[in-house]
């Protein structure tokens with residue numbers, strides 16, 4: 001966590017002071033908002049990450065949509081979609097689909113859930129710092145939204161030539177995106193580090 005903030009508007013350098021929950025820091029010169037102390041507690045983040053994990057599984061196991069082309073209907077799951085890409089020799093795109101829709105969100109949410117559990121049960125195990133670093137790294141590289149947008153564009157293009165009916169898998173995927181955005185909005189890792197230090201002192 002950096003110890004200084006630079007104002008976006010007037011470039012004033014301001015020391016980073018930890019804030020109370022829900023408080024905001026403004027630039028002393030031009031009053032632009034500098035940073036906030038986001039509001040979700042560790043148990044809220046835990047609940048969201050467990051919900052997210054369930055959604056990742058549903059999104060990958062159940063069909064995303066049914067395509068009806070020339071009277072023939074076919075349902076497709078994410079895994080089938082990725083497999084179809086492999087068969088067409090689009091290996092990189094296929095891997096990207098698997099990575100963005102399953103591996104990355106699953107790893108992120110399971111690391112986050114473990115971090116929350118360890119902090120809430122006051123167990124400072126050696127892997128806690130590693131897990132926290134992984135979570136921190138992932139918050140800078142969340143690709144779910146990018147993937148969903150490109151996916152939706154592809155589906156809408158396809159809907160010109162075929163009838164598309166959305167299924168449970170897609171609903172879960174959209175909900176997963178919502179949950180993941182909510183986590184990104186409310187996650188304050190500073191709160192996590194502070195909690196870890198407090199636990200260590202006991």
Ligand SMILES: [Zn+2]
Pocket residue numbers: 007008009010011012027028029030031032
């Ligand atoms: Zn300013």
